[in-house]
Amino acid sequence: MPEAILNDISHRRYNPLRGSWILVSPHRTKRPWQGQQEKPGTIELPQYDAKCYLCPGNQRASGDTNPNYDSTFVFVNDYSAVKEVQEEYTNPNAEGSLEDSLLVAQAEKGKCYVLTFSKRHDLTLADMSPNEIVKVVQMWTDIYAAHLSPDSPLAGLKKTGFVPPRSPGDDGARVQDQYRYMQIFENKGSAMGCSNPHPHGQIWMQTSLPEEPAAEMEQLRKYKREKGTHLLVDYAKLETEKEERIVFQNDGFLVVCPWWATWPFEVMVLPRRHARALVDLNEKEQAQFAEAIAEVTRRYDNLFETSFPYSMGIHQAPLEGSEEEIECSSLHFHFYPPLLRSATVRKFLVGYEMLGEPQRDITPEQAASRLQGCGGKLYRKKLA
Amino acid sequence: MPEAILNDISHRRYNPLRGSWILVSPHRTKRPWQGQQEKPGTIELPQYDAKCYLCPGNQRASGDTNPNYDSTFVFVNDYSAVKEVQEEYTNPNAEGSLEDSLLVAQAEKGKCYVLTFSKRHDLTLADMSPNEIVKVVQMWTDIYAAHLSPDSPLAGLKKTGFVPPRSPGDDGARVQDQYRYMQIFENKGSAMGCSNPHPHGQIWMQTSLPEEPAAEMEQLRKYKREKGTHLLVDYAKLETEKEERIVFQNDGFLVVCPWWATWPFEVMVLPRRHARALVDLNEKEQAQFAEAIAEVTRRYDNLFETSFPYSMGIHQAPLEGSEEEIECSSLHFHFYPPLLRSATVRKFLVGYEMLGEPQRDITPEQAASRLQGCGGKLYRKKLA
Ligand SMILES: O=P(O)(O)O[C@H]1O[C@H](CO)[C@@H](O)[C@H](O)[C@H]1O
Ligand SMILES: O=P(O)(O)O[C@H]1O[C@H](CO)[C@@H](O)[C@H](O)[C@H]1O
Numbered sequence: 001m002p003e004a005i006l007n008d009i010s011h012r013r014y015n016p017l018r019g020s021w022i023l024v025s026p027h028r029t030k031r032p033w034q035g036q037q038e039k040p041g042t043i044e045l046p047q048y049d050a051k052c053y054l055c056p057g058n059q060r061a062s063g064d065t066n067p068n069y070d071s072t073f074v075f076v077n078d079y080s081a082v083k084e085v086q087e088e089y090t091n092p093n094a095e096g097s098l099e100d101s102l103l104v105a106q107a108e109k110g111k112c113y114v115l116t117f118s119k120r121h122d123l124t125l126a127d128m129s130p131n132e133i134v135k136v137v138q139m140w141t142d143i144y145a146a147h148l149s150p151d152s153p154l155a156g157l158k159k160t161g162f163v164p165p166r167s168p169g170d171d172g173a174r175v176q177d178q179y180r181y182m183q184i185f186e187n188k189g190s191a192m193g194c195s196n197p198h199p200h201g202q203i204w205m206q207t208s209l210p211e212e213p214a215a216e217m218e219q220l221r222k223y224k225r226e227k228g229t230h231l232l233v234d235y236a237k238l239e240t241e242k243e244e245r246i247v248f249q250n251d252g253f254l255v256v257c258p259w260w261a262t263w264p265f266e267v268m269v270l271p272r273r274h275a276r277a278l279v280d281l282n283e284k285e286q287a288q289f290a291e292a293i294a295e296v297t298r299r300y301d302n303l304f305e306t307s308f309p310y311s312m313g314i315h316q317a318p319l320e321g322s323e324e325e326i327e328c329s330s331l332h333f334h335f336y337p338p339l340l341r342s343a344t345v346r347k348f349l350v351g352y353e354m355l356g357e358p359q360r361d362i363t364p365e366q367a368a369s370r371l372q373g374c375g376g377k378l379y380r381k382k383l384a
Numbered sequence: 385m386p387e388a389i390l391n392d393i394s395h396r397r398y399n400p401l402r403g404s405w406i407l408v409s410p411h412r413t414k415r416p417w418q419g420q421q422e423k424p425g426t427i428e429l430p431q432y433d434a435k436c437y438l439c440p441g442n443q444r445a446s447g448d449t450n451p452n453y454d455s456t457f458v459f460v461n462d463y464s465a466v467k468e469v470q471e472e473y474t475n476p477n478a479e480g481s482l483e484d485s486l487l488v489a490q491a492e493k494g495k496c497y498v499l500t501f502s503k504r505h506d507l508t509l510a511d512m513s514p515n516e517i518v519k520v521v522q523m524w525t526d527i528y529a530a531h532l533s534p535d536s537p538l539a540g541l542k543k544t545g546f547v548p549p550r551s552p553g554d555d556g557a558r559v560q561d562q563y564r565y566m567q568i569f570e571n572k573g574s575a576m577g578c579s580n581p582h583p584h585g586q587i588w589m590q591t592s593l594p595e596e597p598a599a600e601m602e603q604l605r606k607y608k609r610e611k612g613t614h615l616l617v618d619y620a621k622l623e624t625e626k627e628e629r630i631v632f633q634n635d636g637f638l639v640v641c642p643w644w645a646t647w648p649f650e651v652m653v654l655p656r657r658h659a660r661a662l663v664d665l666n667e668k669e670q671a672q673f674a675e676a677i678a679e680v681t682r683r684y685d686n687l688f689e690t691s692f693p694y695s696m697g698i699h700q701a702p703l704e705g706s707e708e709e710i711e712c713s714s715l716h717f718h719f720y721p722p723l724l725r726s727a728t729v730r731k732f733l734v735g736y737e738m739l740g741e742p743q744r745d746i747t748p749e750q751a752a753s754r755l756q757g758c759g760g761k762l763y764r765k766k767l768a
Contacts, residue, residue, distance in 0.1 A: 006489060009470040012592060014488035020595050023465065023492060031463030032445075035579030039420075061416075079415030081407065081736070081743055086393040098622045101607075102615070103643050104398035105390060108407060185735035193732025195419030204736055208396060211404050211741035223485075231486070238482045259487050313739035336738050348577025351569035352465070352588055354720050355697035357595035359465055 007363055015260035016231060018212075019219045022262050023359040026366075029341070037344040038191050040306045043380060045122035045197055054198035056119050062168045071132065072139040073116045074203075076167045082110025082206050084167050084177065109177060110206035111167070115139060117199035124188065124199050124307060126297035126378060134290040136201075140184055140314070141278040141286070143203060148279070149178050149320035153327070158279040179205040181213060181318045189309025191338055191346060205319070213315055217325060224328040232330040236270045245368040248295040248375070252288030255296055257368040262358040264340040264347050265303065265367050267296055269333035276329045277316040295375065296335055302374040306343035311336045391747055399644035400615060402596075403603045406646050407743040410750070413725070421728040422575050424690045427764060429506035429581055438582035440503045446552045455516065456523040457500045458587075460551045466494025466590050468551050468561065493561060494590035495551070499523060501583035508572065508583050508691060510681035510762060517674040520585075524568055524698070525662040525670070527587060532663070533562055533704035537711070542663040563589035565597060565702045573693025575722055575730060589703070597699055601709060608712040616714040620654045629752040632679040632759070636672035639680055641752040646742040648724040648731050649687065649751050651680055653717035660713045661700040679759070680719055686758040690727035695720045 012021045053060045056068045061078040089107035093099035117136050118128060125133060145160035166172060186201035187194040209217070223231040239245055239256045247267055248255040254270045261267075269292045275281055281289060300308035317329035340347040340361065353359050396405045437444045440452045445462040473491035477483040501520050502512060509517060529544035550556060570585035571578040593601065607615040623629055623640045631651055632639040638654045645651075653676045659665055665673060684692035701713035724731040724745065737743050 003476065003489065005471055005473055009473060010466045010492050010494065011473065011489050012492045016486055016488070021592075023590075023594070024489075025465040027467070028463060028465055033579065035577060036423075036574035079412060081409040081412055082394045083411070087389055089389055089393060089395060092387065098618055101611075102400055102619050102622055103626075104400070105387065105395050105408075108394050108396045110394065183736060183740045185739050187732070187735040190420035193419055193734045195417065202735065204740065206407075208405075210407070212739055227485075234482055235486050238486055242487075311735040311738050313735055315739065334739060348571070350577045351571040351586065351695040351697055352567060354695050355569050355596055355699065355718060356567045356588065 007365070013260045015258075016223070016235075017219055017258075017260070018215045020215075021357060022260060023357055024363060025359060025361055026363050028361045033341060033345050035348075036346075038309075038339075038346055040343045043307050047120050047122050049121045049198070052121055052196060052198050054114070054116050054196060054200055055121050064168070069116070070119055071117075071135045073119075074113050074139070074143065074162075075165050077112035077114050077202065078168070080110070080112035080167075082108055082112060082204060084109060084111050084170070085174070106208075108207055110179060110204060111164075111177075112205075113143065113165070113203040115143070115201050115203060117201065121198045124197075124297065124301075125186075125293060126301045126307070128199075128294065130287060130290040130294045133293050134287055137278070137281075137286050137290050137293075140203075141281070144182055144184070144278050144316070144319075147179060147182060147205060147319050152317075152320060153323060154277055154279050154317060177207075178320055180207055180320050181205065181209045183210065183213075183313060185311060185313030187311050189307065191309040192311050194309075209318055209321075213318070216315060217318075217329065220328045220330060221324065230274045230328070230330055232270055232332055233272070233274045236272050240272075244365050247299065247368050247371040248292060250288050250291055252285045253292040255292050257364040257371065259364060261364045261367065262349070262360060263336045263338065264360060264362055265300065265335075265337050265371060266364075267335045267371070269293065269296065269335075271331060275331040276326055277331055278314070280331065293333070298378050299371045299374040300335075300337060302376070302379045303371065304339060304343040305379045306339075308337055308339060310338075391749070397644045399642075400607070400619075401603055401642075401644070402599045404599075405741060406644060407741055408747060409743060409745055410747050412745045417725060417729050419732075420730075422693075422723075422730055424727045427691050431504050431506050433505045433582070436505055436580060436582050438498070438500050438580060438584055439505050448552070453500070454503055455501075455519045457503075458497050458523070458527065458546075459549050461496035461498050461586065462552070464494070464496035464551075466492055466496060466588060468493060468495050468554070469558070490592075492591055494563060494588060495548075495561075496589075497527065497549070497587040499527070499585050499587060501585065505582045508581075508681065508685075509570075509677060510685040510691070512583075512678065514671060514674040514678045517677050518671055521662070521665075521670050521674050521677075524587075525665070528566055528568070528662050528700070528703075531563060531566055531589060531703050536701075536704060537707060538661055538663050538701060561591075562704055564591055564704050565589065565593050567594065567597075567697060569695060569697030571695050573691065575693040576695050578693075593702055593705075597702070600699060601702075601713065604712045604714060605708065614658045614712070614714055616654055616716055617656070617658050620656050624656075628749050631683065631752050631755040632676060634672050634675055636669045637676040639676050641748040641755065643748060645748045645751065646733070646744060647720045647722065648744060648746055649684065649719075649721050649755060650748075651719045651755070653677065653680065653719075655715060659715040660710055661715050662698070664715065677717070682762050683755045683758040684719075684721060686760070686763045687755065688723060688727040689763045690723075692721055692723060694722075 142160045142162040146162040312335040316331040338346040526544045526546040530546040696719040700715040722730040
């Protein structure tokens with residue numbers, strides 16, 4: 001690689017997707033670690049846990065009983081962060097007052113789902129086959145399709161049989177709100193604030209476009225206007241050529257440790273052709289996408305022979321937006337895992353990172369080469 | 385308070401200092417917590433630890449021996465994230481190439497100090513009196529003054545006897561570099577990635593203005609241009625009047641849970657009058673500042689009767705910058721603590737927060753009122 005010197009000097013890298021910089025200190029992994037040790041992820045779990053609120057047939061906090069589902073199951077989060085129905089809020093501040101520029105608030109409505117990935121309490125995505133993961137991809141697609149604004153150019157692209165579950169107390173008389181944006185994500189492992197090992201993710205919809213997708217949208221739009229091409233399609237092409245940060249690839253998707261990665265083993269999953277959202281993927285691409293997810297999660301577990309914690313999620317076109325916003329959107333997947341050196345030693349993004357800017361120790365090239373070498377079978381007995 | 389309804393509805397608040405939004409879900413603390421528990425901070429420690437690389441008289445990784453210092457002691461970090469001397473880097477990318485917009489890097493030089501706050505291994509800022517903390521404030525000021533660009537309007541405001549310590553291997557022949565920015569911070573507690581309980585902070589200098597101070601600078605400058613006044617001075621005035629988010633105040637400083645706080649018990653320490661940097665504080669103000677720091681850290685420990693983890697740091701004028709940049713800068717202090725419910729239950733900023741936007745559970749008003757009520761003596765026997 002022409003930039004071999006970057007393995008040795010402290011430098012900053014630019015993230016064109018967010019429009020921000022990170023600090024890279026490759027020499028810094030040499031320092032000894034005497035700090036906090038994480039508890040390694042629990043691996044020995046029963047296939048069914050009578051106390052788990054996600055297992056089939058069990059009762060939840062709301063009093064509802066889960067159906068005897070097989071693969072996926074969706075319900076409205078019993079402790080949603082955004083609420084569907086709430087009191088109105090009127091800005092109380094006089095125009096031009098100090099309050100009006102320094103104490104600004106706006107009401108935010110939304111709806112939060114929980115989505116299980118398997119009926120089995122003891123599995124993770126890393127234990128599941130691409131054929132099993134594709135059901136999760138299809139369910140994400142269905143849920144996304146069902147909540148698209150009827151005015152979106154994406155509406156109607158995919159038939160969806162998904163009937164949005166209602167919140168407890170909602171008798172069905174209320175017309176469901178149209179939301180602006182849907183964030184699909186998973187927190188895996190107790191190090192990532194996850195309190196239940198049953199494989200599941202979350203889906204939050206809300207009336208505003210949140211900060212991260214808004215920053216990306218800005219950058220994607222600018223790039224499209226300036227160059228006429230799509231930033232992430234160009235990036236996938238460039239990484240395929242360079243072969244310096246590739247973790248895995250198939251005909252449809254590329255898995256890379258991005259040039260600008262913040263977390264030690266952060267990866268991005270990118271379609272090779274321009275896809276605005278999940279509904280743009282055909283069946284073959286859904287399978288390729290599922291394979292890519294399987295490859296990432298299995299490699300993560302193999303890397304330190306542990307159930308690897310991470311947060312991951314999908315960025316894609318907003319549910320409602322201008323034509324330009326939707327056309328410039330690019331479907332992609334971020335994995336943000338905290339571990340750095342071993343199953344128990346994580347990277348802390350703390351003082352300098354909170355007050356200065358994100359800082360990483362190993363280079364993305366080093367991370368990619370290690371993850372590339374971790375393919376093959378799952379290190380532990382395949383449970384599924 | 386007129387916005388009582390904000391205690392009950394999900395809403396977003398605007399952070400005018402960074403120009404970004406956060407999501408507030410006050411109803412969400414009702415959910416039960418079954419996730420990770422933190423190890424409470426260690427409180428029983430010896431006054432001197434022969435294995436600690438920060439205690440007076442001990443040897444460090446570099447081979448150097450610490451002097452028998454009394455209060456503070458500064459040295460160059462043996463594992464600095466930015467290096468003073470390193471190979472040059474020339475951008476290898478052809479202008480207009482894909483690489484040139486998607487694989488952007490720049491070399492970054494810098495220097496990192498470690499600063500102890502006390503010779504005693506077993507103390508924290510919460511155990512120290514304002515008179516002891518003022519020595520730390522003076523040392524920060526000295527170090528900052530010693531690294532100011534000679535062209536800065538702030539240069540020469542404070543006499544400083546501080547002689548910058550040299551990196552191992554630096555024989556003193558080399559002319560010291562001028563850096564653009566200095567980040568003073570402390571990571572406290574193992575939950576914040578701190579690996580040594582001996583009370584200490586860090587100071588990183590570098591050739592670029594990092595992301596966070598750059599974002600604040602942008603907002604402060606805009607506000608100054610538009611209104612002619614200083615954002616944080618106006619904000620301190622407004623909070624003094626409102627009395628809704630005040631944790632502590634004295635004649636010179638205000639401690640508030642800011643309207644836009646992200647972390648559950650985040651606070652900001654603000655001077656009432658406009659100060660651009662530490663060197664603008666007179667002796668009386670240094671004492672008031674030290675009192676404010678003592679009040680914050682003691683209240684934190686009292687809140688859950690634990691040694692409260694946090695990252696904290698100072699934002700102030702860059703070491704080198706245009707006159708406008710320096711004049712619009714406003715000295716302030718951020719405390720970012722992770723705990724939410726108890727000594728062992730923290731807030732996780734994970735999936736939604738990494739992919740969507742920061743989200744908090746209790747309101748800043750609720751946090752401020754709890755911290756306000758935690759004044760008085762330190763809950764544990766004062767060790768100093
Ligand atoms: O410098 P330390 O204390 O070894 O390390 C700690 O603080 C640094 C600056 O915030 C972080 O980059 C590290 O991840 C953290 O463990
Ligand atoms: O929703 P959960 O799994 O209870 O909670 C977890 O994920 C949320 C969304 O990222 C975070 O806000 C919480 O801090 C975290 O503990």
